Amino acid sequence: MRSIVLFLQNTRTTALVSNRLVHTTAPVSWQRFENERHFEPGEDVMKRVWHGLTYDFRRWKRRFQEARKDAFKRRHPVAHMKHGTLDNEVFPYRAEIIIIGGGLTGSSTAFWLKERFRDEDFKVVVVENNDSFTKSSTMLSTGGITQQFSIPEFVDMSLFTTEFLRHAGEHLRILDSEQPDINFFPTGYLRLAKTEEEVETMRSAWKTQIERGAKVQLLSKSELAERYPYMNVDDVLLASLGVENEGTIDTWQLLSAIREKNITLGVQYVKGEVEGFQFERNRASSEVHAFGDDATADANKLRAQRMSGVIVRPQMNDASARPIRAHLIVNAAGPWAGQVAKMAGIGKGTGLLAVPVPIQPRKRDVFVVFAPDVPADLPFIVDPSTGVFCRQSDSGHTFLVGRTPSKEEDSQRNHDNLDVDYDDFYQKIWPVLVDRVPGFQTAKVKSAWSGYQDINTFDDAPVIGEHPLYTNFHMMCGFGERGVMHSIAAARAYAERIFDGAYINVNLRKFDMRRIVKMDPITEHCRL
Numbered sequence: 001m002r003s004i005v006l007f008l009q010n011t012r013t014t015a016l017v018s019n020r021l022v023h024t025t026a027p028v029s030w031q032r033f034e035n036e037r038h039f040e041p042g043e044d045v046m047k048r049v050w051h052g053l054t055y056d057f058r059r060w061k062r063r064f065q066e067a068r069k070d071a072f073k074r075r076h077p078v079a080h081m082k083h084g085t086l087d088n089e090v091f092p093y094r095a096e097i098i099i100i101g102g103g104l105t106g107s108s109t110a111f112w113l114k115e116r117f118r119d120e121d122f123k124v125v126v127v128e129n130n131d132s133f134t135k136s137s138t139m140l141s142t143g144g145i146t147q148q149f150s151i152p153e154f155v156d157m158s159l160f161t162t163e164f165l166r167h168a169g170e171h172l173r174i175l176d177s178e179q180p181d182i183n184f185f186p187t188g189y190l191r192l193a194k195t196e197e198e199v200e201t202m203r204s205a206w207k208t209q210i211e212r213g214a215k216v217q218l219l220s221k222s223e224l225a226e227r228y229p230y231m232n233v234d235d236v237l238l239a240s241l242g243v244e245n246e247g248t249i250d251t252w253q254l255l256s257a258i259r260e261k262n263i264t265l266g267v268q269y270v271k272g273e274v275e276g277f278q279f280e281r282n283r284a285s286s287e288v289h290a291f292g293d294d295a296t297a298d299a300n301k302l303r304a305q306r307m308s309g310v311i312v313r314p315q316m317n318d319a320s321a322r323p324i325r326a327h328l329i330v331n332a333a334g335p336w337a338g339q340v341a342k343m344a345g346i347g348k349g350t351g352l353l354a355v356p357v358p359i360q361p362r363k364r365d366v367f368v369v370f371a372p373d374v375p376a377d378l379p380f381i382v383d384p385s386t387g388v389f390c391r392q393s394d395s396g397h398t399f400l401v402g403r404t405p406s407k408e409e410d411s412q413r414n415h416d417n418l419d420v421d422y423d424d425f426y427q428k429i430w431p432v433l434v435d436r437v438p439g440f441q442t443a444k445v446k447s448a449w450s451g452y453q454d455i456n457t458f459d460d461a462p463v464i465g466e467h468p469l470y471t472n473f474h475m476m477c478g479f480g481e482r483g484v485m486h487s488i489a490a491a492r493a494y495a496e497r498i499f500d501g502a503y504i505n506v507n508l509r510k511f512d513m514r515r516i517v518k519m520d521p522i523t524e525h526c527r528l
Contacts, residue, residue, distance in 0.1 A: 091314060091322065092268060095125040097498075098310050098326040100274055100340055102128030103138040104251065104483060105476050106332035107258045108491035114265035116495050124266070125324060127312055129273045135361075135418065136334050137483050138255055140451030142366060142400050143248045144380060144391060145485040146189040147214035148240055150205035150525040151461075154482070155212040156506045157489035162245040164488055165254075172257040174264050180257035183250040187392060188242040190379040191526070198384065199238045201525045206240055215244035230375055231437055241379065248380070248391060251484055270324075271315045274333075277344045278309035278323050307344065307470050328498070330474045335361030335452035337463075337477035344473060352469045355517050359463065359478050361452035363415040366402045367425050368393065368447045373439035381436065384527045388432045398446070403429050404481065404527070410455075420448045455480050459521030464490055465497075465512030475513065 067077035097113060099106045110124050133139065145165070147158040164171065169179030193202045202218070209216045219227065219239040233239075259269070309325035333340045338359040342348060347356025378399070380391040387404040403424065405413065425445065433440040456463060456478035463475040476494060479486050489506060496504045503509060515522065 092123070092125050092270065092324055093322075094325045095123040095268075096121075096326065097124050097328045097330065098324055099124065099126045099330040099332055100310065101332035101334055101337075102126045102133070102259070102269060103136045103332070103334050104255050104258070105138075105334065105479065105487040105491065106330070107255060107262060108488045109330055109332055109476055109494055110262050110267045111258050111265070112492045112495035113498065114262065114267055116499050118265060120266060123268070125268050125270055125326070126262070127270045127272055127274060127310065127324075130271055130315055131273075132336065135452050137451065137453045137480075138251055138334070140364075140366065140449055141251045141481075141484050142389075142391060142402070143251045143484050144189070144389075144481075145249065146242055146246045146380075147209055147212070148189055148191055148205065148216055148242060148526055150201070150208055151522065152208055152212055153506055153508060153510070154486065154524065155209055155214055157486045159213060159245065160489040160492070160506070161485050165249060168254070168257065172261045174260060180253065180260075182254045182257065184247055185249070185392065185394060186247040188246050188379050189240075189382055191240045191382045191384065192236050193238045193240075194235050194385055196237070202238055202240055205526050215242065217241050217243050228377075228379075230439060232435060246380070249484065254484075270312060272312040273315065274310055274340060274343065275313050275321050276311040277307055277329075278311060278325065279305040280308040281305055307473050328472050328474060330476055330494075331357070332476040334477060334483075335359070335454040337454060337475065341475075344470065346467065346470075352467075352517065355513070357463060357475060357477070357513070358456055358458040358516065359454050360457050361415060362410060362455040362480075363413060363418060363450055364402060364404070364453050364481075365420055365424060365448060365450050366400055367420075367429070367445055369399045369401050369440075369443045370397060370446050371399060371440050371443035372397050373442050374399070374437055375439070378437065383432060383436070386428070386432050387527070388429055390433060399443075401425075401429055401433065407460075411457075415452075418450045418452075420450050422448070453480050454478055454483070458516055459523065461522040461524060462486065462490065462511050463513060463516070464494070464508045468513055468517060 064077050067073035099110055106126055106128070110126050113124050114122075145158060145162055147155050147162075149155050149158070165182060165184060168182050173179050191202065193199045206216055206218055217240070219241055221233055221236055221238075224231070224233045224236060224239050263269070307329055309323045310329060311321050311323050313319060313321040331337050331340050338347075338357045341357035341359075345353055347354070374397060376392075376395060376397065378390070378392060380389070382389050387406065388401070389404070390399055390401045392398070393400050422445070425448075430440065430443070433443070454477050460480060462478040462480075462482075465475060467473045467475070474494070476487075476490060479490075490508060493503050493506050493508050496502070510522065
């Protein structure tokens with residue numbers, strides 16, 4: 001009997017040693033996903049239903065155990081146990097929010113949404129078209145940031161953007177990677193007033209800027225000549241100079257950092273082109289009868305339906321368009337936001353649908369100029385009367401120059417042709433620069449590019465907020481040359497509107513579609 005007991009004890013000891021020394025290889029996550037039981041349609045219906053109901057719990061349990069073994073997930077394993085393994089590989093069929101446009105506006109909107117609510121079940125999908133990406137306003141922007149505006153909300157948004165960019169390395173850092181560098185180059189904006197009307201506008205705007213906390217200084221003609229002796233200021237009556245929180249950044253570096261951060265937060269980028277929208281009938285039919293009996297059947301149908309998704313054609317060979325259902329849809333398509341709205345019938349119907357989203361792609365030329373005789377402390381010059389601007393590309397003697405045309409001239413331009421108009425530089429830009437700073441006489445054009453900006457042809461102000469009829473269709477477009485300095489702040493305000501129900505820090509309610517319906521434009525007196 002004792003021998004049997006000793007034999008059993010030795011066997012148990014051997015088994016314990018074997019369990020400690022012999023390790024079996026567990027299948028990785030994707031193998032376990034593939035090895036799940038598959039049921040054909042009609043096969044063992046009860047077990048198939050039970051498998052579908054319990055699969056999420058088995059998956060969460062498995063990922064909870066995996067998160068506890070990960071150095072970066074151990075402190076919050078519950079937040080990681082619902083991570084989608086194949087989200088970046090499988091074309092999505094549903095999302096809480098779909099953002100049309102992957103530029104700075106769309107990516108910033110996705111960033112603030114996921115920054116506020118980091119959960120896998122809150123799915124944010126960004127649809128972007130690679131064919132138009134190289135023409136977008138973000139990629140070809142000069143990257144200027146200023147607070148010299150007459151509208152208080154513009155000043156507040158610029159102030160927030162500068163504060164965000166000051167700590168962009170911390171906000172956009174990924175785990176223990178190096179902090180992203182957006183190449184911020186501090187330089188103040190110098191705005192020039194040459195008539196009494198421009199002087200009054202500048203003084204009024206300066207008071208608004210100071211009240212909002214901007215650091216802007218007014219300079220008389222003598223003070224301006226003393227500060228910049230190489231500049232011709234005979235025709236200048238007054239000037240305003242930003243002394244803090246103004247400069248330029250590399251927009252491509254900023255966009256890359258935001259996109260990489262978004263991917264780590266769970267945002268899915270889809271390469272595709274939006275071809276249309278899905279609609280479903282709205283059960284609230286009482287609103288339809290309020291239009292009266294004169295409305296046609298088609299008009300009633302448009303007013304009674306609700307957006308339920310986006311039809312996207314993936315950018316791959318022989319791919320067919322497929323729908324992505326969503327609760328909210330954000331139109332952040334930049335210069336093509338007006339065309340996207342037309343796909344939804346906005347601007348093609350009657351009543352509220354007869355009012356289009358007045359965003360049009362407008363061509364802008366930027367010239368890279370090397371001027372060795374121009375001093376290196378030249379500020380960012382803005383001449384509102386001619387629309388000419390000039391800024392340093394980097395510390396040295398390379399400058400980015402261009403011109404913002406008037407509304408009358410802009411409406412007569414051919415914006416379909418993206419060839420660089422060098423005649424515009426030699427006839428309308430260079431003479432102004434030489435007259436202002438004689439050192440530009442020896443300047444040489446190194447390169448140039450043309451791109452689109454999303455210009456609001458109604459009042460040149462952004463369109464932010466929901467459509468009056470399709471309340472789950474939101475606009476984030478029309479920033480124009482202010483896209484870099486305002487899109488990040490507008491995206492933060494949009495996230496507040498979604499999660500808190502109202503704008504908290506900066507009230508952007510005045511920029512929604514209601515002013516376009518009522519024909520009540522917003523006027524910005526400080527033209528860039």
